[in-house]
Amino acid sequence: MTPLVPLVPLVQLGRPDRTPKAMVSLTIDGQTATVPQGTTIIRACESLGITVPTLCYLETLRPVNACRLCVVEVEGARVLAPACSRAVEPDMQVQTQSARVKHSRKLVLELLASSVDLSTTPGMPELLDEYDCEPERYGTPEPPHEPGTRDAHIPGHHRPPNVAYAARVAQPTKLDNDLYIRDYGKCVLCYKCVEACGPDHQNTFAIAVAGRGFDARISTELAKPLPESACVYCGNCIAVCPTGALMAKDEFDMRAAGTWNEESQQVTDTICPYCGVGCTLTLHVQDDVIVKSTSPLENSITLGNLCIKGRFGWRFVQGPNPGASTGVSGRG
Amino acid sequence: MGTNLRDLLAMAGTESVSAILMGGAAGTFLRADELDMQLTLEASRAADTTLGSGVVMVFAEGADLRDVVLRIAGFFRDESCGQCVPCRVGTVRQEEALHRIVKGATIGGTSRELALLDEVGVAMRDASICGLGQTAYAAVESAIKRLRLFEVVA
Ligand code: SF4
Ligand code: SF4
Ligand code: SF4
Ligand code: FES
Numbered sequence: 001m002t003p004l005v006p007l008v009p010l011v012q013l014g015r016p017d018r019t020p021k022a023m024v025s026l027t028i029d030g031q032t033a034t035v036p037q038g039t040t041i042i043r044a045c046e047s048l049g050i051t052v053p054t055l056c057y058l059e060t061l062r063p064v065n066a067c068r069l070c071v072v073e074v075e076g077a078r079v080l081a082p083a084c085s086r087a088v089e090p091d092m093q094v095q096t097q098s099a100r101v102k103h104s105r106k107l108v109l110e111l112l113a114s115s116v117d118l119s120t121t122p123g124m125p126e127l128l129d130e131y132d133c134e135p136e137r138y139g140t141p142e143p144p145h146e147p148g149t150r151d152a153h154i155p156g157h158h159r160p161p162n163v164a165y166a167a168r169v170a171q172p173t174k175l176d177n178d179l180y181i182r183d184y185g186k187c188v189l190c191y192k193c194v195e196a197c198g199p200d201h202q203n204t205f206a207i208a209v210a211g212r213g214f215d216a217r218i219s220t221e222l223a224k225p226l227p228e229s230a231c232v233y234c235g236n237c238i239a240v241c242p243t244g245a246l247m248a249k250d251e252f253d254m255r256a257a258g259t260w261n262e263e264s265q266q267v268t269d270t271i272c273p274y275c276g277v278g279c280t281l282t283l284h285v286q287d288d289v290i291v292k293s294t295s296p297l298e299n300s301i302t303l304g305n306l307c308i309k310g311r312f313g314w315r316f317v318q319g320p321n322p323g324a325s326t327g328v329s330g331r332g
Numbered sequence: 333m334g335t336n337l338r339d340l341l342a343m344a345g346t347e348s349v350s351a352i353l354m355g356g357a358a359g360t361f362l363r364a365d366e367l368d369m370q371l372t373l374e375a376s377r378a379a380d381t382t383l384g385s386g387v388v389m390v391f392a393e394g395a396d397l398r399d400v401v402l403r404i405a406g407f408f409r410d411e412s413c414g415q416c417v418p419c420r421v422g423t424v425r426q427e428e429a430l431h432r433i434v435k436g437a438t439i440g441g442t443s444r445e446l447a448l449l450d451e452v453g454v455a456m457r458d459a460s461i462c463g464l465g466q467t468a469y470a471a472v473e474s475a476i477k478r479l480r481l482f483e484v485v486a
Contacts, residue, residue, distance in 0.1 A: 064415075065416075065461065066415045066416050066417070066461070067416070067417050068416050068417055068418055068459040068460070068461070069417075071458070071459050079457070079458055079459070079460075079466060080458045080459050100458055103451070103454060103455060103458070104418065104454075104455045104458045104459035107418065107422070107451060107452060107454075107455030107459070108417045108418060108455065108459060111417055111418065111421035111422055111425065111452075111455075112417055112421065114421070114425070115421050115424070137439070137448065138425050138428070138448075139428065139432075139439055155410075156410050156411075157410075158406050158409075158410050160406070160431065161424070161427055161428045161431050163428070163431050163432045163435050163437040164437070166425070166428060167424050167428065188417070189414065189415075189417075189420070209414070211414065212410075212411075212412070212413055212414050213409060213410060213411070213412035213413065213414045213420060213423065213424075214409065214412070214414065214420055214421065214423070214424045215414070216413075216414030216415075216420065
């Protein structure tokens with residue numbers, strides 16, 4: 001039996017899938033789409049120029065369909081379907097803008113915005129606006145949790161709600177190493193970092209989801225600080241994080257100092273000088289100083305991934321005293 | 333013909349009924365005047381309820397039904413696995429709103445809270461990944477709409 005979602009969606013991972021496929025026709029918002037069998041609804045939507053909002057979906061990762069922002073209405077189905085992972089079926093009738101769809105998307109956005117700091121999530125203000133979200137209507141946001149307390153919550157231990165507040169995940173940023181920070185007050189639990197660190201890319205398995213329900217959180221083993229964990233600092237989790245919960249320390253420090261200026265940054269592709277794999281490096285340069293290094297998602301060699309050297313090992317380029325204006329430290 | 337709820341309750345020797353929870357925590361409440369329902373899948377569906385897990389939980393007159401609803405809401409908040417947003421956060425917001433109503437600490441009055449509960453409930457039912465989130469509002473909804481437990485007193 002063919003699984004509905006192929007275990008490794010090769011096409012989505014950027015490698016051409018040459019197996020011949022039957023074509024499937026379906027109707028989306030009254031328009032007909034004809035796509036290869038196994039295509040996800042979201043890809044069929046793309047073929048018609050219909051945009052579906054997503055949060056936990058990324059072309060280079062297996063869909064986890066956890067955020068439910070991409071839900072669409074499939075005629076005859078009891079509940080809404082996640083467009084990011086549901087495969088098309090012949091003669092499917094899909095609505096991407098029905099009242100039911102809009103209601104659930106609005107609620108997903110509000111529930112997130114009322115419990116998570118989305119201030120560094122690109123595109124979020126526009127989405128909250130588009131769906132008329134009022135996250136304030138759930139109550140006064142509760143004060144931030146003390147450091148480490150959310151990591152110690154035991155599944156199933158009931159804590160009655162405090163009627164004065166709306167619960168949220170706010171907590172201090174975890175600063176335990178020189179290379180990247182973890183600000184889980186901004187985490188929407190999209191699972192992308194877990195997948196990137198685990199079976200989809202890095203196979204290091206340094207992080208996983210711990211706890212249950214609203215207490216669920218991304219954690220190292222036994223919530224150990226990163227330097228004591230299995231993390232190898234490839235930063236592939238940072239590359240896929242959609243909210244800025246994971247951020248290189250340089251960017252974090254510059255943002256704190258008010259010197260991070262994305263618009264003024266120059267972006268140049270080059271090849272990582274360290275080893276024979278030859279990963280494509282995208283260097284982000286502000287005021288003649290490298291402030292960040294990434295790799296293009298669509299690059300067929302890296303799929304956006306690097307190792308610690310490509311991700312963080314470029315500080316030597318700029319000597320001991322790079323531009324004082326950026327505050328980026330010198331030799332790493 | 334088949335057994336109805338009244339027969340079942342008589343067999344069990346039930347003396348007083350204020351409400352019945354059909355099908356467990358993910359089921360729906362029935363009122364004491366709905367005992368003629370046959371215990372079949374068809375009849376329960378027609379009556380807009382469920383046999384669910386098969387549990388028939390009878391609450392005697394005088395039982396604190398609001399507290400039962402709070403406990404059901406707490407159960408769903410604790411049992412949500414936390415994968416999907418509607419259930420992970422929705423069950424929390426549902427429990428908070430019910431506590432606000434019961435403790436007289438509403439934001440903007442009970443009607444607004446009930447409307448909020450309905451909005452959250454519909455999204456949990458429509459957009460959650462699994463049956464837990466999809467039914468997390470079922471008992472609460474029936475307590476609101478069938479039992480009118482949280483009715484605004486004019
Ligand atoms: S830096 Fe790499 S190894 Fe460390 S948690 Fe992130 S993905 Fe995993
Ligand atoms: S840390 Fe980022 S990538 Fe990981 S689950 Fe949270 S939001 Fe997603
Ligand atoms: S609906 Fe199911 S999958 Fe989603 S959080 Fe609740 S228990 Fe988990
Ligand atoms: S994008 Fe589809 S469920 Fe998150």
